[in-house]
Amino acid sequence: MSDLIINPDLARRILTGFLHSEISRFGFSRAVIALSGGLDSALSCYLTAEALGAQNVLAIRMPYKTSSQDSLDHAQLVIDALGVQSMTVPITEMVEPLFERFPDASPVRRGNVMARMRMIVLYDQSEAFHGLVVGTGNKTEILLGYSTLYGDSACALNPLGDLYKTQVRQLSRAIGIPEPILNKPPSADLWLGQTDEGELGFTYEEVDRLLFLLVDQRYSPQECVQAGFKEDFVRRVVERVRRNQFKRVLPPIAKLTNRTVGYDFLYLRDWGT
């Protein structure tokens, strides 16, 4: 098979099993999810509710004052459809003092602060609710590094990280996520008018087909050009994937002793469970 089409029933089976296993084996029965109103977090929430039962999931909406009303409304659609527990924690009054201290901060800095503030709220509720944080990052986003380190990428486990964005769409459609969420342009909603595809400079459809060849099918960049992709596009994506490797690994530890965490002290996280 050389396309991105997936069997949604099989994906759903494996991912709900993963969520149930990897949460319950650590003695947890509950989960918390940051629900943005977008597709990725909606799908994570659907899968987690199916895995653990809706009453064991806490969905948290964390709007900033410029966040669109659509984001809030769409998150509410998910909460209502699933019957998960929910909470709304605006972050405006938490981040404003920092923005006032640095009034010249760029939109990227402000976006990072908001993403990390949401992480703080999410992890605080994780402790209060006794639930693990379920991630929402997809494979496209992870490969492109389109996330804030220690912000929206922070989680205890991630069911979506091996699905490209277009596959997230396919699974979301099959699982019955409400149409308004399926049909709107993806956005981090960190500033007005921001869209993923506008910011990245290409569509998910295009880049997923390229990443599928580069990563899954092990094509060389040259072979991708021969397969019909523009040379400049291939070069930009390859470079972006390489440059963002730091977001995909733990910080390197300087090796000094004979046994060092990460190099020759090797255990799965599931060790003993």
Add this chain to the structure above:
Amino acid sequence: MVSLDGMKLTIALAQINTRLGDVEANLEKHLSIARQARQGGADLLVFPELSLTGYVLQDLASAVALRPTADDPVFRQLFEASQDLDLVVGFVDEDSRHRFYIASAYLSRGSVVHIHHKVYLPTYGLFDEGRFFAWGDAVRAFDTRFGRVGMLICEDFWHASPPYLLWLDGADLLLLASASPGRGLTAEPRLDSTRWVEQINQAYASLFTIFVAHANRAGYEDGLNFWGGSTVYDPNGELLAQGAYHQEALTLAELDLNQLHRTRARLPLLRDERTALVMREMSRILGSRDAGIR
């Protein structure tokens, strides 16, 4: 050699989840499933690869290693359980020189009948077995109270030669154990890894006119899923039984060992196998100037 003719054998495949590195907990599960299988009428119960330890052991490999002897507290209990039905269990075998092997032990009537050390350790892609384990160096069939049997572990039967050798060594029943991480999600209802394993197991049954039973892990380890779906194929390549995908199951199948007689009367592939030709050509190929695999 014991003849399989005229017998029926009820085989049970235990596609279990395991606790990673917790031999005590896994042993309890083995003993409980052995009781369950016996009650269901099983004569032989097969557990998956590394069933007593879990699969992605990494630095746990040496800590969970066992010696399959009567003074080992884990094996002592398994020997007791094997008084009632024959058992195949997966474990880490530490030899007298402290090499660690991925192993399957065939236990019967309170003793070890045979131990197989995995001969192909996948060390590519998501696999890193060669880093942590020693390579087995033998592929041998052995006699059981049900006839002559061969055991292989996962990557062993992704290569065609070990099943072929066991066939020539007299095995009429292959017992295959895996902890196969599911991978290759496409539009198809099965994962690529599932499709591949089912195809080759059915092919071995058909090509060698033998019974092929495969016990595969269920559950998860970190992000890896194990897809279960244990199978038994008969000497015609027909599927006799299959465990559910992606969940624990105990699957029983009655093998009518007379099927060997009927299939080989129709299709004498074993009789006609040109082993001398194989040897001659193998010697030529491996002895040629650019020796090795072409």
